[in-house]
Amino acid sequence: MKIFNLGEIKRYLNLDRAEAAISKGFYSYSSANTQIPKPGELLFPESSGECHIKYGHITGQPYFVIKISTGFYANNSLGLSSGDGSMQLWCATTGKLRAIFLDEGFLTDVRTALAGRIVARHLAPSVVNCIGVIGSGIQARMQVEHLKNVVECNAICVYSRNRAALNSYCEDMQNKGYVVKMVSSVEEVFAKANFVITTTPAKEALVMKEFIRPGHHITAMGSDGNGKQEIHADAFTAIDRVVVDSRSQCERLGELSYALKAGTIQEKAIHELGEVIANPKVLGRQGDDEITIADLTGVACQDIAIAVAVYEEWGASGG
Amino acid sequence: MKIFNLGEIKRYLNLDRAEAAISKGFYSYSSANTQIPKPGELLFPESSGECHIKYGHITGQPYFVIKISTGFYANNSLGLSSGDGSMQLWCATTGKLRAIFLDEGFLTDVRTALAGRIVARHLAPSVVNCIGVIGSGIQARMQVEHLKNVVECNAICVYSRNRAALNSYCEDMQNKGYVVKMVSSVEEVFAKANFVITTTPAKEALVMKEFIRPGHHITAMGSDGNGKQEIHADAFTAIDRVVVDSRSQCERLGELSYALKAGTIQEKAIHELGEVIANPKVLGRQGDDEITIADLTGVACQDIAIAVAVYEEWGASGG
Numbered sequence: 001m002k003i004f005n006l007g008e009i010k011r012y013l014n015l016d017r018a019e020a021a022i023s024k025g026f027y028s029y030s031s032a033n034t035q036i037p038k039p040g041e042l043l044f045p046e047s048s049g050e051c052h053i054k055y056g057h058i059t060g061q062p063y064f065v066i067k068i069s070t071g072f073y074a075n076n077s078l079g080l081s082s083g084d085g086s087m088q089l090w091c092a093t094t095g096k097l098r099a100i101f102l103d104e105g106f107l108t109d110v111r112t113a114l115a116g117r118i119v120a121r122h123l124a125p126s127v128v129n130c131i132g133v134i135g136s137g138i139q140a141r142m143q144v145e146h147l148k149n150v151v152e153c154n155a156i157c158v159y160s161r162n163r164a165a166l167n168s169y170c171e172d173m174q175n176k177g178y179v180v181k182m183v184s185s186v187e188e189v190f191a192k193a194n195f196v197i198t199t200t201p202a203k204e205a206l207v208m209k210e211f212i213r214p215g216h217h218i219t220a221m222g223s224d225g226n227g228k229q230e231i232h233a234d235a236f237t238a239i240d241r242v243v244v245d246s247r248s249q250c251e252r253l254g255e256l257s258y259a260l261k262a263g264t265i266q267e268k269a270i271h272e273l274g275e276v277i278a279n280p281k282v283l284g285r286q287g288d289d290e291i292t293i294a295d296l297t298g299v300a301c302q303d304i305a306i307a308v309a310v311y312e313e314w315g316a317s318g319g
Numbered sequence: 320m321k322i323f324n325l326g327e328i329k330r331y332l333n334l335d336r337a338e339a340a341i342s343k344g345f346y347s348y349s350s351a352n353t354q355i356p357k358p359g360e361l362l363f364p365e366s367s368g369e370c371h372i373k374y375g376h377i378t379g380q381p382y383f384v385i386k387i388s389t390g391f392y393a394n395n396s397l398g399l400s401s402g403d404g405s406m407q408l409w410c411a412t413t414g415k416l417r418a419i420f421l422d423e424g425f426l427t428d429v430r431t432a433l434a435g436r437i438v439a440r441h442l443a444p445s446v447v448n449c450i451g452v453i454g455s456g457i458q459a460r461m462q463v464e465h466l467k468n469v470v471e472c473n474a475i476c477v478y479s480r481n482r483a484a485l486n487s488y489c490e491d492m493q494n495k496g497y498v499v500k501m502v503s504s505v506e507e508v509f510a511k512a513n514f515v516i517t518t519t520p521a522k523e524a525l526v527m528k529e530f531i532r533p534g535h536h537i538t539a540m541g542s543d544g545n546g547k548q549e550i551h552a553d554a555f556t557a558i559d560r561v562v563v564d565s566r567s568q569c570e571r572l573g574e575l576s577y578a579l580k581a582g583t584i585q586e587k588a589i590h591e592l593g594e595v596i597a598n599p600k601v602l603g604r605q606g607d608d609e610i611t612i613a614d615l616t617g618v619a620c621q622d623i624a625i626a627v628a629v630y631e632e633w634g635a636s637g638g
Contacts, residue, residue, distance in 0.1 A: 057363070
């Protein structure tokens with residue numbers, strides 16, 4: 001049984017291998033070649049805390065994976081990071097524990113960013129003039145960085161309600177070679193950028209229908225439960241192509257849930273990312289004027305894929 | 320973050336502390352002072368394997384616990400033990416991982432045996448002439464051993480379909496000071512013993528109504544899902560007092576589920592162990608002629624309690 005600390009996880013994380021594994025994971029998930037139950041959840045309202053357990057098995061794989069992650073949003077006031085996490089990899093033939101990843105949430109961050117990268121391969125406009133970012137946290141950084149070599153653009157237009165976090169975001173991203181422009185509203189982001197990533201924990205819609213123009217793509221990843229919402233239900237009436245990571249999960253707790261409740265979307269227009277991966281020419285972006293959205297809530301197939309990828313990279317290195 | 324190996328877990332496991340914690344855990348569970356979702360499950364039919372995730376939080380406790388356990392019943396043919404397991408203890412205020420217990424299923428075995436011990440405190444006849452055991456596995460041993468000082472009896476009457484396992488069971492228990500008698504049927508066990516523990520993975524009822532006499536107590540712990548059954552539904556018509564560890568869980572996958580389906584039990588007669596602990600004089604055994612059963616399926620409150628007990632014992636020792 002191998003215990004990976006964060007340094008080892010970073011050493012054995014091969015991003016190309018992980019992306020390929022996650023892409024295959026989404027494909028398997030949407031082909032019903034996985035056993036992925038509804039995630040487990042514990043809520044700690046007094047600490048603004050939540051714990052999620054995502055787990056499952058991709059049919060035929062030698063391992064199954066259980067991922068535990070927490071978000072405790074009062075931690076900042078204690079001088080602590082808000083998240084933590086660990087993954088466990090088990091043998092699917094003997095039920096023996098094979099590896100524990102003490103990743104502190106890092107692998108969740110990476111697999112989330114890589115889902116955004118996979119989305120961009122299939123839904124980004126052919127020319128991205130500017131990457132729009134709503135939010136200034138870890139995914140506001142990682143989503144952009146993981147677009148490298150998929151979206152050829154180093155201009156960022158960013159909006160965040162948290163001024164201090166926004167300033168440090170701009171500094172960080174400029175240091176990484178991006179040309180960053182701060183703006184004072186979500187609307188301005190949409191006016192300047194045609195590829196927009198929403199990464200906030202907002203509980204009220206930030207993105208309104210009137211902001212959206214032909215050719216826009218939105219990767220919405222803030223809404224993953226607990227009443228979170230970034231995209232107004234009405235905005236879906238303007239959107240041509242809706243892609244979700246998990247139909248059942250997004251219907252329950254994604255942006256999709258609000259649109260379905262409001263009746264602003266028709267079921268036939270919704271495809272899972274795994275279906276797009278299986279049939280990209282038909283289900284990916286059709287032309288530069290299409291308006292597309294990807295609603296990402298995070299699926300265990302990503303956790304399974306990235307944990308197995310790290311474990312196998314370690315094994316291939318001699319273990 | 321502390322990782323406990325099996326040796327350390329055994330060193331810091333104080334059985335009295337653990338029993339008290341589990342008893343309090345059951346009490347909290349039945350008082351709705353816990354957040355314990357339905358357990359997670361993965362099934363691996365090709366390997367006769369299953370994985371269960373039990374998790375939750377006892378209101379007001381500084382920690383929450385997630386327990387992962389596996390049973391892969393084809394492992395014996397590979398020369399491996401059938402189970403494995405680990406527990407994780409997290410801070411309920413910050414969501415940070417505090418401890419991992421690499422217990423290989425040991426803590427699950429102990430908390431299961433301690434539930435049997437708690438049951439015996441409330442339901443055992445005042446004089447136990449002989450402890451009856453159906454089965455010859457780990458719980459057939461541990462349940463009996465954990466009755467020490469609660470049930471004053473060192474005579475065992477045992478039946479198991481697995482002759483080789485039965486022989487080694489007899490040898491092991493004799494070496495531990497028990498007077499062991501092998502018998503050739505479940506009926507004989509019930510004829511000789513008034514406190515009977517059923518510990519098999521049977522999928523067809525073994526215990527028939529006609530075996531049961533006034534004064535019998537049965538602790539049934541084999542049935543925990545997947546079509547497992549040890550007690551015939553008709554037997555419940557003879558039983559005066561039905562205690563379950565979890566009403567909702569036993570209705571779904573315990574012995575109770577079969578009795579409810581068959582209509583051989585009335586809902587009013589069922590009490591949770593936590594209710595018995597809260598009100599033992601009224602809900603515990605009433606006289607030596609009562610026929611009682613405890614249907615145990617295993618509840619996360621036990622896992623939480625034993626993990627916290629080991630962690631706090633370690634902390635008290637200087638950490």
